[in-house]
Amino acid sequence: QQPVQSPQAVILREGEDAVINCSSSKALYSVHWYRQKHGEAPIFLMILLKGGEQKGHDKISASFNEKKQQSSLYLTASQLSYSGTYFCGTEVYDTDKLIFGTGTRLQVFP
Amino acid sequence: NAGVTQTPKFQVLKTGQSMTLQCAQDMNHEYMSWYRQDPGMGLRLIHYSVGAGITDQGEVPNGYNVSRSTTEDFPLRLLSAAPSQTSVYFCASRTGQGNSPLHFGNGTRLTVT
Numbered sequence: 397q398q399p400v401q402s403p404q405a406v407i408l409r410e411g412e413d414a415v416i417n418c419s420s421s422k423a424l425y426s427v428h429w430y431r432q433k434h435g436e437a438p439i440f441l442m443i444l445l446k447g448g449e450q451k452g453h454d455k456i457s458a459s460f461n462e463k464k465q466q467s468s469l470y471l472t473a474s475q476l477s478y479s480g481t482y483f484c485g486t487e488v489y490d491t492d493k494l495i496f497g498t499g500t501r502l503q504v505f506p
Numbered sequence: 507n508a509g510v511t512q513t514p515k516f517q518v519l520k521t522g523q524s525m526t527l528q529c530a531q532d533m534n535h536e537y538m539s540w541y542r543q544d545p546g547m548g549l550r551l552i553h554y555s556v557g558a559g560i561t562d563q564g565e566v567p568n569g570y571n572v573s574r575s576t577t578e579d580f581p582l583r584l585l586s587a588a589p590s591q592t593s594v595y596f597c598a599s600r601t602g603q604g605n606s607p608l609h610f611g612n613g614t615r616l617t618v619t
Contacts (some may be wrong), residue, residue: 496550
């Protein structure tokens with residue numbers, strides 16, 4: 397039931413773009429995205445609810461393909477502050493469980 | 507606003523000891539949950555609650571008990587600690603609606619020797 401995230405790790409230079417993917421074998425009600433810095437708690441980025449919906453948060457956006465049960469997080473013109481581990485969390489219809497993937501570690505260098 | 511408050515921040519236990527990790531929120535959130543985080547494993551759901559008096563199991567509930575007597579508090583109990591329970595524990599809360607974000611506490615780092 398745990399969603400699958402890819403890639404496991406990404407290394408970028410400032411200004412480069414990245415895409416993080418999250419897929420599930422279950423029919424999803426929602427997909428959450430969070431970022432966690434080392435030694436800190438995860439911080440909420442965005443939630444996607446509908447098929448094809450796309451949301452944005454500064455230069456970070458995400459999409460949700462309801463037919464494929466996949467979500468992608470897009471980081472555009474990355475900044476040093478984007479470094480951290482990104483987690484997707486998925487919620488299946490008729491459950492109250494938010495289940496997280498194993499995370500994608502993103503490192504941005506000058 | 508205090509948000510979600512977890513205590514203690516650090517704890518060392520010996521195998522077989524029991525303890526309670528405290529979690530309190532002041533946002534009147536109906537939904538509360540406990541996760542454990544281990545390297546390479548992500549955040550795994552232990553138990554969750556959709557309201558006072560209601561609790562349910564998550565992905566990894568064995569060895570843990572919870573109760574929810576008030577909206578504000580959701581303690582996690584380890585009855586007989588094992589080294590496999592060495593981890594960082596996060597409590598999180600949100601409104602009752604599924605389209606609302608989780609608010610996390612700052613975590614409790616537990617070591618069982």
